[in-house]
Amino acid sequence: MDCKDLYLMKLKQKRMDLLKELCSIHAPSGEEKLMKDFVLGYVHREMSGWAQKPEIVSEGIHDNLILVFGQPKIAIFCHMDSVGFTLQYNKRLIPVGSPDDRLPTRLKGVDTHGQISEVNCLLLEEESGNTFLEIEDTTNFERGTSFTFASNYTEDGDIIRTPFLDNRAGVWLCLNLARKVENTIIVFTTYEEHGGGSVEFLAPMIYRQYGIRESLICDMTWSTQHIVLGSGPVISLRDKYIPRKLFLDKILKALREEGISFQLEVESSGSSDGGYLQKSSVPMDWCFIGACVDNIHSNSEQINSKDLYQTLELYYVLIKRLNQDEIKL
Amino acid sequence: MDCKDLYLMKLKQKRMDLLKELCSIHAPSGEEKLMKDFVLGYVHREMSGWAQKPEIVSEGIHDNLILVFGQPKIAIFCHMDSVGFTLQYNKRLIPVGSPDDRLPTRLKGVDTHGQISEVNCLLLEEESGNTFLEIEDTTNFERGTSFTFASNYTEDGDIIRTPFLDNRAGVWLCLNLARKVENTIIVFTTYEEHGGGSVEFLAPMIYRQYGIRESLICDMTWSTQHIVLGSGPVISLRDKYIPRKLFLDKILKALREEGISFQLEVESSGSSDGGYLQKSSVPMDWCFIGACVDNIHSNSEQINSKDLYQTLELYYVLIKRLNQDEIKL
Amino acid sequence: MDCKDLYLMKLKQKRMDLLKELCSIHAPSGEEKLMKDFVLGYVHREMSGWAQKPEIVSEGIHDNLILVFGQPKIAIFCHMDSVGFTLQYNKRLIPVGSPDDRLPTRLKGVDTHGQISEVNCLLLEEESGNTFLEIEDTTNFERGTSFTFASNYTEDGDIIRTPFLDNRAGVWLCLNLARKVENTIIVFTTYEEHGGGSVEFLAPMIYRQYGIRESLICDMTWSTQHIVLGSGPVISLRDKYIPRKLFLDKILKALREEGISFQLEVESSGSSDGGYLQKSSVPMDWCFIGACVDNIHSNSEQINSKDLYQTLELYYVLIKRLNQDEIKL
Numbered sequence: 001m002d003c004k005d006l007y008l009m010k011l012k013q014k015r016m017d018l019l020k021e022l023c024s025i026h027a028p029s030g031e032e033k034l035m036k037d038f039v040l041g042y043v044h045r046e047m048s049g050w051a052q053k054p055e056i057v058s059e060g061i062h063d064n065l066i067l068v069f070g071q072p073k074i075a076i077f078c079h080m081d082s083v084g085f086t087l088q089y090n091k092r093l094i095p096v097g098s099p100d101d102r103l104p105t106r107l108k109g110v111d112t113h114g115q116i117s118e119v120n121c122l123l124l125e126e127e128s129g130n131t132f133l134e135i136e137d138t139t140n141f142e143r144g145t146s147f148t149f150a151s152n153y154t155e156d157g158d159i160i161r162t163p164f165l166d167n168r169a170g171v172w173l174c175l176n177l178a179r180k181v182e183n184t185i186i187v188f189t190t191y192e193e194h195g196g197g198s199v200e201f202l203a204p205m206i207y208r209q210y211g212i213r214e215s216l217i218c219d220m221t222w223s224t225q226h227i228v229l230g231s232g233p234v235i236s237l238r239d240k241y242i243p244r245k246l247f248l249d250k251i252l253k254a255l256r257e258e259g260i261s262f263q264l265e266v267e268s269s270g271s272s273d274g275g276y277l278q279k280s281s282v283p284m285d286w287c288f289i290g291a292c293v294d295n296i297h298s299n300s301e302q303i304n305s306k307d308l309y310q311t312l313e314l315y316y317v318l319i320k321r322l323n324q325d326e327i328k329l
Numbered sequence: 330m331d332c333k334d335l336y337l338m339k340l341k342q343k344r345m346d347l348l349k350e351l352c353s354i355h356a357p358s359g360e361e362k363l364m365k366d367f368v369l370g371y372v373h374r375e376m377s378g379w380a381q382k383p384e385i386v387s388e389g390i391h392d393n394l395i396l397v398f399g400q401p402k403i404a405i406f407c408h409m410d411s412v413g414f415t416l417q418y419n420k421r422l423i424p425v426g427s428p429d430d431r432l433p434t435r436l437k438g439v440d441t442h443g444q445i446s447e448v449n450c451l452l453l454e455e456e457s458g459n460t461f462l463e464i465e466d467t468t469n470f471e472r473g474t475s476f477t478f479a480s481n482y483t484e485d486g487d488i489i490r491t492p493f494l495d496n497r498a499g500v501w502l503c504l505n506l507a508r509k510v511e512n513t514i515i516v517f518t519t520y521e522e523h524g525g526g527s528v529e530f531l532a533p534m535i536y537r538q539y540g541i542r543e544s545l546i547c548d549m550t551w552s553t554q555h556i557v558l559g560s561g562p563v564i565s566l567r568d569k570y571i572p573r574k575l576f577l578d579k580i581l582k583a584l585r586e587e588g589i590s591f592q593l594e595v596e597s598s599g600s601s602d603g604g605y606l607q608k609s610s611v612p613m614d615w616c617f618i619g620a621c622v623d624n625i626h627s628n629s630e631q632i633n634s635k636d637l638y639q640t641l642e643l644y645y646v647l648i649k650r651l652n653q654d655e656i657k658l
Numbered sequence: 659m660d661c662k663d664l665y666l667m668k669l670k671q672k673r674m675d676l677l678k679e680l681c682s683i684h685a686p687s688g689e690e691k692l693m694k695d696f697v698l699g700y701v702h703r704e705m706s707g708w709a710q711k712p713e714i715v716s717e718g719i720h721d722n723l724i725l726v727f728g729q730p731k732i733a734i735f736c737h738m739d740s741v742g743f744t745l746q747y748n749k750r751l752i753p754v755g756s757p758d759d760r761l762p763t764r765l766k767g768v769d770t771h772g773q774i775s776e777v778n779c780l781l782l783e784e785e786s787g788n789t790f791l792e793i794e795d796t797t798n799f800e801r802g803t804s805f806t807f808a809s810n811y812t813e814d815g816d817i818i819r820t821p822f823l824d825n826r827a828g829v830w831l832c833l834n835l836a837r838k839v840e841n842t843i844i845v846f847t848t849y850e851e852h853g854g855g856s857v858e859f860l861a862p863m864i865y866r867q868y869g870i871r872e873s874l875i876c877d878m879t880w881s882t883q884h885i886v887l888g889s890g891p892v893i894s895l896r897d898k899y900i901p902r903k904l905f906l907d908k909i910l911k912a913l914r915e916e917g918i919s920f921q922l923e924v925e926s927s928g929s930s931d932g933g934y935l936q937k938s939s940v941p942m943d944w945c946f947i948g949a950c951v952d953n954i955h956s957n958s959e960q961i962n963s964k965d966l967y968q969t970l971e972l973y974y975v976l977i978k979r980l981n982q983d984e985i986k987l
Binding site: 554555566567570573574575577593596597608612614 | 687688691718719720721744745752801804858859939
């Protein structure tokens with residue numbers, strides 16, 4: 001192994017370490033502060049080496065975070081929150097977002113000492129046959145405590161298995177993108193998994209302040225028979241909501257001209273920050289571009305790291321193109 | 330037949346030709362550009378003969394279109410999009426909005442040559458007993474292609490049968506209204522059939538820029554045992570959403586004083602651009618006024634043309650009255 | 659009984675008379691004018707004796723009402739509308755919001771003479787087994803008429819039984835609070851029970867005009883096995899929506915430091931004006947604080963008046979604290 005190979009291997013390992021760390025942060029919807037703090041810290045540490053040093057908007061926008069690079073024309077929305085659970089009465093858990101709750105698992109939450117600690121959770125059955133989750137022991141946890149899946153990160157060749165690839169892999173993409181991207185806004189959002197409530201005010205803000213009219217949704221989607229791990233970036237032509245055809249066509253044309261390959265997803269359900277943009281009080285085009293994940297919203301999500309790197313490359317190329325093109329549709 | 334009768338007959342035929350053409354335009358939710366272009370073309374051709382020449386707002390508002398007549402006090406919202414289907418994986422179709430998908434039918438969509446062409450669609454059954462639609466042949470159609478019902482317009486006395494009376498009959502009403510209307514805004518909207526996303530930004534825009542506080546929703550509703558073809562315009566007292574009583578009372582009082590007859594609809598479900606207005610970020614009163622349609626969202630919607638003409642007359646009279654009255658509620 | 663006891667007893671009776679009157683006002687969602695008029699009248703009569711005389715905002719905001727005390731930092735949202743029914747076709751009723759419709763009952767509505775009059779309503783069964791409500795006699799009521807439960811107020815010790823404690827008890831809290839509160843906005847809202855549509859424009863208004871960033875939702879919740887009458891004010895940690903953890907923590911910390919006791923609610927369903935705030939176009943923190951009610955949305959809701967007085971006290975203390983604290987989260 002020569003010097004360059006060694007360097008690249010170490011670089012890749014460093015990058016995967018970042019992903020591992022992101023996936024371990026406790027930040028279910030409504031409680032994203034740890035993620036915001038982590039991203040803020042990362043940006044402050046790293047941005048001296050970036051192509052453009054971003055303006056950082058972090059106040060007056062709750063636990064969201066905005067990075068403004070240069071003279072932005074396009075925004076990337078990337079949610080930081082994850083699914084999880086809330087401790088209701090007795091030991092019972094109720095969902096935050098739509099976590100996979102079909103199996104007992106190990107969870108973590110903030111205990112009565114203010115520390116994050118782990119606890120087992122059991123799958124029980126009501127007389128009606130419905131199942132529900134309970135934590136084994138509430139001694140150290142107060143009513144209303146939020147839980148997320150305990151960290152459990154493994155790599156096996158290109159396959160990474162860990163909870164919360166959705167959407168820490170998206171955050172990872174944005175933090176890597178940040179090193180080279182120009183004239184773009186990256187918006188790290190909250191509440192995506194639980195009914196929204198941040199994009200609704202963030203979109204009008206960047207529409208008015210920076211004239212942003214177009215956006216990309218950097219998020220993970222589920223793998224299916226037709227959208228599979230290892231087949232590259234996924235562009236969603238629609239889910240529950242339908243993005244504007246003219247904007248999709250512009251993106252697909254640009255990527256095809258650049259020789260970028262991707263998978264095209266067409267679903268009738270599922271949504272993203274794109275859905276909240278669609279219903280927001282400003283006209284902003286949106287398109288979902290991300291990678292696909294096996295076992296999404298479970299404690300063992302899986303992704304192919306090659307898909308991640310190709311999605312990163314796609315974003316580089318696409319944003320450059322969109323910044324060159326006339327924005328008018 | 331004397332000269333005047335001949336003139337009126339030709340005028341009526343010309344008007345029905347306009348309706349026929351409107352109903353043939355491929356513009357499912359998310360892909361309304363052809364409708365916008367058609368309406369824009371029509372306005373530019375015709376407006377020299379109109380009572381007031383409108384200001385045309387067409388840029389920066391996606392595929393929507395706004396006509397501003399004089400000093401407007403009231404807005405008419407009229408959606409241009411239709412229900413339809415998206416080609417998912419293999420040959421399977423998923424709905425755009427809520428099309429009637431209980432029967433095989435003939436569809437049209439943009440093929441790989443960029444031309445609109447027709448294709449048969451079949452009704453198939455899953456093992457579970459659920460049915461779904463497939464197109465017969467995907468040779469010429471790409472994944473994600475949108476389809477609408479193939480055009481099929483017939484007149485039988487007063488009854489017009491064609492897909493997409495909902496809401497091309499509404500557009501027809503507005504284009505006819507445009508000839509004589511004064512001091513009004515007509516807003517041609519998108520995405521009404523598929524969860525909205527245009528009224529949410531159009532309403533704040535006209536609220537702020539023109540001080541609009543009241544609106545009428547020009548749209549079609551379904552016929553029932555109580556709301557029937559040939560019985561005149563339909564005013565909805567509520568559907569899934571409930572308009573403000575004070576505004577309804579003002580409208581009903583004005584119409585009764587003018588001797589205009591109508592049908593009163595009361596439903597607990599169904600919605601319109603009125604629902605999006607209700608949930609928008611500005612206070613804007615709304616009331617649904619349109620005609621009723623048999624077999625709504627199917628490939629053979631039916632309307633009574635007399636209802637259409639009476640609805641047109643109602644709009645003339647009502648807008649004149651609302652413009653005279655003090656707007657304060 | 660000495661003079662002071664007599665005075666206090668009369669004061670309490672006067673206050674309960676106010677609650678009784680509030681509960682008797684016909685104001686289902688969409689038709690809140692009578693409540694607005696009542697509150698306006700009350701404010702004009704009483705405010706000369708208040709700690710701060712509020713600015714009254716009542717125009718251009720539909721049937722909502724805003725009281726601005728001093729230099730406000732925090733808003734209280736309190737809905738005035740109630741559940742009810744709309745007369746559909748024939749004698750059939752459809753719900754406004756989610757009224758308890760499992761039993762025949764006595765209703766009131768505005769008759770053809772413009773007077774509020776009562777009528778019996780019957781519980782009938784369709785062939786499918788579904789039940790529905792009909793009014794006994796439509797002679798005096800027009801299609802589209804709205805109905806609410808006939809007034810029926812009783813006191814039994816601390817227990818008050820009457821329809822529409824939800825949310826006239828909230829209005830009662832706010833009107834009592836108004837006597838002493840400083841530097842606060844009280845927003846009396848509409849449409850809370852039927853899908854919203856007022857908070858969506860009221861929140862941006864007070865956010866922009868007064869810089870309001872934090873809010874409390876003054877409303878009633880349902881009693882359960884865990885949240886019971888007589889155990890004091892209820893603070894909701896979440897319902898269908900999840901308020902921001904940082905804001906909840908700030909409130910709980912302040913109340914614990916002040917030695918105020920309360921019940922903590924954790925639910926996965928149900929919503930309030932907080933849900934509409936969550937989805938609004940401005941960043942505004944919210945927390946639901948109210949009392950619990952037995953048989954909510956029925957014609958015999960029950961509350962413990964001690965809970966009401968303790969909730970009033972909690973609001974006094976909390977608002978004082980929030981006004982002292984730095985608002986930045």
